[in-house]
Amino acid sequence: MSFLLSLLPFSFLKKFHFPSGREVNEDTMFDKTNAEMLQQRVKLVSVALVISYPIYIYIGFSLLQHAGTSQFRHTLIGIHFTSFALSSLYLFFYYFSKRKERFANYLSTIVYGYILYYVFAAALSTINSQLFTGRIDVYMMLLISTAVLCPMKLKHLCIIFIPNHLFLLYGLSRYVPDSFSLISKQINTTAAVAIALLISYILYTYRHKEYMSHLQLKESERNFFTLFKINPYPLLLTRLSDHKVLLINNKAIHFYNLASQDLDQIDGFIIYPTDEDREEILKRLQQEKYVKNYILEAREYGDSKWVMINYELLEYQSESCILAGITDITDLKAVEHELSLHASTDMLTGILN
Template sequence: MSRSISDQFNKTSSNNIEFTISNNRLLFTRIRSASIILLFLYVYFFYADFVLYKGIQEDIYRIHLIAIHVIGFTTSITFLFIHKLFKDKGFPHTKWTTITINLYIFSYVMGGALASINSQQLNGNIYTYIVILIGVASLFPVRPWHFFFILMFTHIFFHIGIYHFHANEKYNLVSEQINTTGTATIAFIICLSLYSYRKRDFQTQQKIKNSEQNLLHLFNVNPYPLILTDFNSGKILLANNKALEFYGVEKEALPALDVKQFYISKEERSLIIEELKTNGQIDNYIVEQSTTDGTKKWVLVNYKLIDYMGQKCMLSGATDITDLKKIETELEMYATTDILTGVINRRKGMEILQDLIEKSTTESVQFVLLFIDINNLKTVNDRYGHPEGDSLVKTVCDIIKSRLTNADIIFRYGGDEFIITFLDKHTNYAEKVWNEIVEILQEENTKKRKPYELSVSHGLYCYDSDQSISLQEIIDHADREMYKEKALIKGWDEGSGPFSQFY
């Protein structure tokens, strides 16, 4: 416990020393500014002393005033020289810095007291002393107890001085004593308040600084890539070593980088910014990013808005999930892809079409659905075996895919059945593509590569948003059209054949 008390005492002592150095630096700067301003004012003061007051009856007043101004002028020049010496040494924390400041403050206050005492010979005003008391207390927040002793000494001296001129004027003396004592008290209160406020502000800034240093330490030792960016401009302010390694960035190049270049989709980053404006943070956001060498990575990012060094910043912590994303993609592919043909399977295909039907309730949707059946698959299976039947299915599917675009949807509906969907197309377009597929099949048949002919049947249905019909009903319509064509190919009479119950 004694060690804890000792550490706390040392910490407090260290903070006090740091505040004293900071406050002395401020006081030196302000006294320097005041000295420079006074040097210009003394030009006017000397003009008044030697020209405006020339021939005044109270010659001793003029002599005293000149002496006060000469002393003040000399003091200002001396301080400027002392300021340069201390500045060159970085304002070291020594008793001489404090002594120099207090002596200069004392010279200010004493100069005001002497000037007002001297004024008693001419006009009896005490304004100079009062103005300087308030001015010094407001501009130079020295330690209150230092200022108290300066006030006490100069105030006693001032009272003795004005007593010399008002010994026989009791009420004038009492009035001036009351006014100046009240002013001195107010000046001390001002000095105490400003000094206390400045000290509290310094301590608050130190706490903020320590917090920022702690944040910086945690930032650098974090095992995950962390980036701190200016929220408005996107400029990178900080990046830990893991982030530099993750994004392939040299530390020297960091100031010139914009975090936006790591995002493959600029629109997605804009959405992230908008959500941060609303909620202040985003957890577990999955986004695709790019490193400086163009490598694409999937990352799980946590975003948070924070204030750092007076700036509104965005802190982002990333976790590389590229491998997990690859596994997820593979699993998704296995779950949604027909293994034999490589097209999407029935579950995924029906899901896509159902989404289109639901979407049509709020916006315009149009598509043509083709229901396709491979003819004679059972015969091929029975005569040449199931491997050859699989080859038939795959060959026909490959030919169909060769005539489709990326916008077209194809999936395996059943063993020998496929469904194609042409989005935003009309029936004529679908029939044109179908005829091209049939021509390719006929060309394959002429090559006699197989001991059987490649033959398919199709039926279609054209859907738009105005229709009130379910997906299954659409498929049933196309299925019936397909069986009509199959009947023609096989020479069935309408109303006969194995599927006559559907008509």
């Protein structure tokens, strides 16, 4: 097989994308997260329906007692009773699966079955309403609501929508005698299905991209944290809003003699020489996003040291932060002073040149 693949042009193979194990794992994690979201939202919908179903049942038994045909009333009451029972059953299984983890794997399948039933119930109610009001807006509203509240893979939603819609089209052809009205209702409901599928696809794709971006951001932060800790130069990361120290590596702790202090006790202003310099540096950071090779003398912590600091404004955990990289140039300053002394003073007499 590998020999045959080697005969294919490389440019042809580049057109195909073979998902890596990491991509498959990330997709699996997203599917699990999306399934949990669907379970939660269906639970909330079920609670709302269980609370409101007694009102619908009262309307079916009392207010609509003499409205429409007996077939219309019996079908409507049957739909309400069945929906109430299934909503209650879902809530029972939902809370039961939270206690028994082995049943949690079946909850996603039950969610899809639950949504399938309610789309079927909407289609059946719409067909049944042709015996009384002839309205189709409830079916169309439920399609759009399902797409918005329960975004899922397009193939799964097609499996739910298309058979039910075909059932609706057949039922309308049986109970709508006027051909013009029939065609109008079939076109409008079909357009609602197409719009609902498009909305669900857009929302699902957006959620998928947002989830992947979130994972990439988390991975970038982990890599940043790792490189931050192992960097051979002192590094500090402070929050721009209050200058709180968020990260400091061991090199910086040793450099500033901060081993005895907790992270919350470290003063974020140690990376600035004076208040005036701090204002200048912050102003330049706002304008240029970085300040390179800023030389200053640190006197407050231990012995006097000359340092060169690079500042950079960046985003960390969705907050604006300042990364300061410190280089100890004390030895270079000593050499510079020695050279300056040799250049300005006669070494034999000690008199200025």
